[in-house]
Amino acid sequence: MGSNSLHVxxxxxxxxxxxxxxxxxxxxxxxxSTLLNILGMLDEADEGTYHLDGKPIKNLNEKIAAKYRNQFLGFIFQSFNLINYKTALDNVAMPLYYQGVNRKIRMEKAHHYLEKVGLADWATHLPNELSGGQKQRVAIARALASDPKVLLADEPTGALDTTTSYEVMELIQGINDEGKTILCVTHEDDIAHMCKRIVNLKDGVIIDDSPVQQVRAKEAQKKALHHV
Incomplete structure (x- = not known):
């Protein structure tokens, strides 16, 4: 920021x-967020090394960085980042468009992933016709469409109520059960415990990195409903 630099x-x-x-x-x-941005090749670290799938990620021009992002990574954001004037189906197909996949196959794949997240019937709807939970499901389908190796989720439940959060986490856990690598940034303790390992950051340093007994979202939801 100008002449000031912040060591994050x-x-x-x-x-x-x-x-x-x-x-x-x-x-x-x-x-x-800085860590996630570096892992997602949106920012580059000033020092040190980062390897993704054995490849060093350093001094990439934007074209190669975009290609790697498209090939290796799927992003899920707190604010969904859907394109408002495009249907759910077109939003999901977007990463495949950038991969140069022809329209027919794009649409078939996009439909498959919408089906996977339980939204096949909403394919022709625009984002403003969807609930928050449905928007996040579309965003997850979009993240999966290019079959990435790693999903990076930045506060994926931050804009959702508890019930919807647990539904979204159940979906994300299911994707992990199928073998996808998932990194999830959250400040919510219950959401963190739905992962299998928690890395705690404080002032730019890892203060704890421990495996945890994973809480299944479905069970947490049953308990929450029971308490109500």
């Missing part, structure tokens, strides 16, 4: 194995 991450050293489901936690300003 201070010697982060960690590894995520294929098929893991890891939560990254920390208070506001701890470095969670």
């Amino acid at each position: 991450l201070k010697g982060i050293d960690f590894e995520v194995a294929e098929g893991e489901m890891v939560s990254i936690m920390g208070s506001s300003g701890s470095g969670k």
Whole structure:
């Protein structure tokens, strides 16, 4: 920022194995989003190394970075980031368009992933005709459409109520059960425990990195309903 520089991450050293489901936690300003942006190739670290699927991610021009992102990564955001004037189906098909997949196959795949998230009947609806939970499901389908190796979820339940959050987490857990690697940034303790490992950040440093007994979202939802 002008002549001021802010040292956000201070010697982060960690590894995520294929098929893991890891939560990254920390208070506001701890470095969670910066870490996720570096992992997602949206930002580049000033020092150190980052390897994705064995490939060093360093000094990539935007074209190659975009290609790698499209090939390796799926993104799920708190604010959904759907294109308002496009239908659910077109939103899901978007990453495949950038991969140069022909329209017929794009639409078939997009329909398959909408079906997977339980929204096949909403394919022709625009985002403003969908609930928050449905929008996030469309965003998850879009993230899966290019069959990425890793899903990066930034506060995926941050804009949702508890019941809908647990439904979305049940879907994300199911995707992980199928073998996808998932990193989930959250500040919600119950959501973090729906992962299998929690990495805690404080002031740009990992203060704890531990496996946890995963809470299944379906069970948590039953308990929540029972308490009501």
